[in-house]
Amino acid sequence: xxxxxxxxxxxxxxxxxxxxxxxxxxxxxxxxxxxxxxxxxxxxxxxxxxxxxxxxxxxxxxxxxxxxxxxxxxxxxxxxxxxxxxxxxxxxxxxxxxxxxxxxxxxxxxxxxxxxxxxxxxxxxxxxxxxxxxxxxxxxxxxxxxxxxxxxxxxxxxxxxxxxxxxxxxxxxxxxxxxxxxxxxxxxxxxxxxxxxxxxxxxxxxxxxxxxxxxxxxxxxxxxxxxxxxxxxxxxxxxxxxxxxxxxxxxxxxxxxxxxxxxxxxxxxxxxxxxxxxxxxxxxxxxxxxxxxxxxxxxxxxxxxxxxxxxxxxxxxxxxxxxxxxxxxxxxxxxxxxxxxxxxxxxxxxxxxxxxxxxxxxxxxxxxxxxxxxxxxxxxxxxxxxxxxxxxxxxxxxxxxxxxxxxxxxxxxxxxxxxxxxxxxxxxxxxxxxxxxxxxxxxxxxxxxxxxxxxxxxxxxxxxxxxxxxxxxxxxxxxxxxxxxxxxxxxxxxxxxxxxxxxxxxxxxxxxxxxxxxxxxxxxxxxxxxxxxxxxxxxxxxxxxxxxxxxxxxxxxxxxxxxxxxxxxxxxxxxxxxxxxxxxxxxxxxxxxxxxxxxxxxxxxxxx
Ligand code: G6P
Numbered sequence: 001x002x003x004x005x006x007x008x009x010x011x012x013x014x015x016x017x018x019x020x021x022x023x024x025x026x027x028x029x030x031x032x033x034x035x036x037x038x039x040x041x042x043x044x045x046x047x048x049x050x051x052x053x054x055x056x057x058x059x060x061x062x063x064x065x066x067x068x069x070x071x072x073x074x075x076x077x078x079x080x081x082x083x084x085x086x087x088x089x090x091x092x093x094x095x096x097x098x099x100x101x102x103x104x105x106x107x108x109x110x111x112x113x114x115x116x117x118x119x120x121x122x123x124x125x126x127x128x129x130x131x132x133x134x135x136x137x138x139x140x141x142x143x144x145x146x147x148x149x150x151x152x153x154x155x156x157x158x159x160x161x162x163x164x165x166x167x168x169x170x171x172x173x174x175x176x177x178x179x180x181x182x183x184x185x186x187x188x189x190x191x192x193x194x195x196x197x198x199x200x201x202x203x204x205x206x207x208x209x210x211x212x213x214x215x216x217x218x219x220x221x222x223x224x225x226x227x228x229x230x231x232x233x234x235x236x237x238x239x240x241x242x243x244x245x246x247x248x249x250x251x252x253x254x255x256x257x258x259x260x261x262x263x264x265x266x267x268x269x270x271x272x273x274x275x276x277x278x279x280x281x282x283x284x285x286x287x288x289x290x291x292x293x294x295x296x297x298x299x300x301x302x303x304x305x306x307x308x309x310x311x312x313x314x315x316x317x318x319x320x321x322x323x324x325x326x327x328x329x330x331x332x333x334x335x336x337x338x339x340x341x342x343x344x345x346x347x348x349x350x351x352x353x354x355x356x357x358x359x360x361x362x363x364x365x366x367x368x369x370x371x372x373x374x375x376x377x378x379x380x381x382x383x384x385x386x387x388x389x390x391x392x393x394x395x396x397x398x399x400x401x402x403x404x405x406x407x408x409x410x411x412x413x414x415x416x417x418x419x420x421x422x423x424x425x426x427x428x429x430x431x432x433x434x435x436x437x438x439x440x441x442x443x444x445x446x447x448x449x450x451x452x453x454x455x456x457x458x459x460x461x462x463x464x465x466x467x468x469x470x471x472x473x474x475x476x477x478x479x480x481x482x483x484x485x486x487x488x489x490x491x492x493x494x495x496x497x498x499x500x501x502x503x504x505x506x507x508x509x510x511x512x513x514x515x516x517x518x519x520x521x522x523x524x525x526x527x528x529x530x531x532x533x534x535x536x537x538x539x540x541x542x543x544x545x546x547x548x549x550x551x552x553x554x555x556x557x558x559x560x561x562x563x564x565x566x567x568x569x570x571x572x573x574x575x576x577x578x579x580x581x582x583x584x585x586x587x588x589x590x591x592x593x594x595x596x597x598x599x600x601x602x603x604x605x606x607x608x
Contacts, residue, residue: 002084002097003027004177005194006067006158008168008215009185014061016187017068020194021051023242026250026396026596026603027097027190028072031083035093036063037165042093046083050597064215065165067158069095072602075103076120086124088115088131091162096123097190098154098175099607106150126151130159141212144169145225148210154352154606158188171210175606176350176378179203179211179218181232186213192235193242193394200235204377242394249595251397251489255581256448259441261402262574264391265409270438274430275416280370281386287368288421291341294321295366297329297357298345299605301400301484302407306345307477308573309411316570317419326357327608336364343370343414347395347403348604349378356608358383372410374403388414397596398603399488401581404481408574409440436571446565447578453562454579457544458586460560461492464515468506468541469496469580471519472529478519478573482580489588489598499532510541517583519576522548522567533559546579548572 003024007013017034032054033046047053069084076082085093103122115128133143140161154174170188180187180195180202189195208223222228247253268279277284296306306323313321342361346354371384374392381387390406419425471479476498483494497506516536543559548567555561568575588595
């Protein structure tokens with residue numbers, strides 16, 4: 001979950017590397033570094049902290065070939081000596097995203113062979129391994145290929161040599177990597193957004209690919225060493241879509257993009273009179289006809305989307321659904337039902353635990369797989385039989401917002417398709433659902449209009465150390481997501497409970513210093529929820545209630561009401577998420593935290 005970028009050109013590439021790193025910073029941001037070849041030497045700059053600091057110290061460096069890295073520490077603390085690029089005897093330099101599982105054994109062997117290690121990272125073994133093959137007469141390509149055969153784990157790497165200013169090597173296995181093609185210049189990066197200022201002509205590399213790049217040409221070899229042609233694509237992501245524009249933070253921008261993101265995700269159905277399995281892929285109809293249950297696997301915010309879907313799938317489609325945290329499922333001895341549809345949910349499509357969970361499911365005999373994902377060509381999309389791409393656009397803020405609501409839209413569509421196939425959706429009810437979906441972008445916009453009130457409310461939270469979120473039914477996962485958002489970006493300890501569970505423990509925590517945030521839709525559980533809220537008030541707890549129109553919960557001392565629009569039925573969780581995202585955002589602003597890059601976290605967790 002680091003970001004890498006490399007360039008070979010006829011101009012100075014340092015500004016290109018720095019801009020690329022800035023755009024990849026969401027992937028890791030505890031240290032950064034770059035190296036260029038100039039006058040037969042490797043010139044390296046590294047710093048802890050943000051890319052901006054690296055930029056400050058790199059002003060005087062120039063080169064026409066170089067590689068760069070922004071880090072999220074796995075092996076070794078964030079420090080200058082652990083920052084990439086790592087070098088071997090001033091000859092080889094390497095940047096790496098991923099994790100080398102057998103690095104200790106390789107390191108011991110290399111140390112015995114006389115190599116000195118300057119860092120605590122797993123990556124440094126790659127530099128020395130390539131060096132050992134290079135000085136024994138292999139080409140830079142041959143040395144890299146030889147080194148890669150010895151590595152166990154996941155990697156995307158970039159390699160340069162001080163005595164070879166005309167060749168840049170990159171390779172991937174398990175971690176994302178793509179090439180950018182320019183005129184008389186070529187590039188690589190972890191994510192297309194890093195290359196958009198210089199090119200939108202890209203080649204997504206496959207697992208096992210190794211690329212030799214010159215200024216005028218490039219050659220891709222597959223895992224077997226054969227030269228292969230990979231399709232050249234023109235990225236549709238616009239440079240503007242990854243710019244901050246007039247917003248203060250990406251998170252704020254992405255919260256506000258939700259009406260558009262939801263509308264785009266609904267494009268396949270918004271102009272249609274009915275909803276068809278084909279939106280999940282050509283083989284979906286056959287696959288859906290053969291399934292008798294759903295198994296959802298995901299991490300973090302995506303897991304919460306899965307939890308909401310369980311209520312929809314069981315109630316509307318009448319299909320049994322289990323939702324599991326991917327990092328648990330991958331190591332659990334479970335009983336596989338080959339007739340289950342395995343749904344992997346992921347914004348990035350590259351979360352290591354979700355990928356491993358999907359592989360584990362397949363190894364247990366699961367054959368029906370569907371990826372709901374925001375990144376085309378990502379690992380999870382490629383590894384699943386069926387796919388649905390959410391159209392949230394690039395999500396840069398570490399705390400996921402628009403990816404979550406668009407995942408919910410996709411899961412609701414899945415629910416409707418399955419309900420229809422199972423004879424549980426009349427044409428009339430289908431039209432009602434389609435109508436509500438078409439109205440959803442406008443309804444989302446209406447909730448966003450609460451922003452000034454929520455910004456005001458947030459002032460009361462800045463001094464709090466703990467918070468409790470309550471929800472019931474469909475909205476319990478929304479309470480979980482609200483608590484996660486607050487934790488992630490404001491560092492306030494927050495817990496979420498199904499409100500009915502309060503009296504079995506968490507009520508003991510409630511006092512005047514404990515804000516209790518409640519999601520109160522006007523649904524069949526409202527009266528139950530109101531009783532739970534009385535339990536809180538009776539213990540002196542301060543209540544903040546996000547209540548639909550018509551809930552008749554009265555504002556009084558200790559009870560603060562945020563008035564939501566009218567109840568949106570099954571789609572209500574999507575709307576109730578938005579004020580909680582805004583609350584977390586404004587509390588974080590009050591506390592002065594780094595909203596888009598909260599401490600210790602990263603956007604794409606590509607390591608275990
Ligand atoms: C990280 C991110 C979360 C995200 C989770 C799962 O922890 O910080 O925002 O929900 O990974 O990521 P995915 O890309 O699989 O949805």
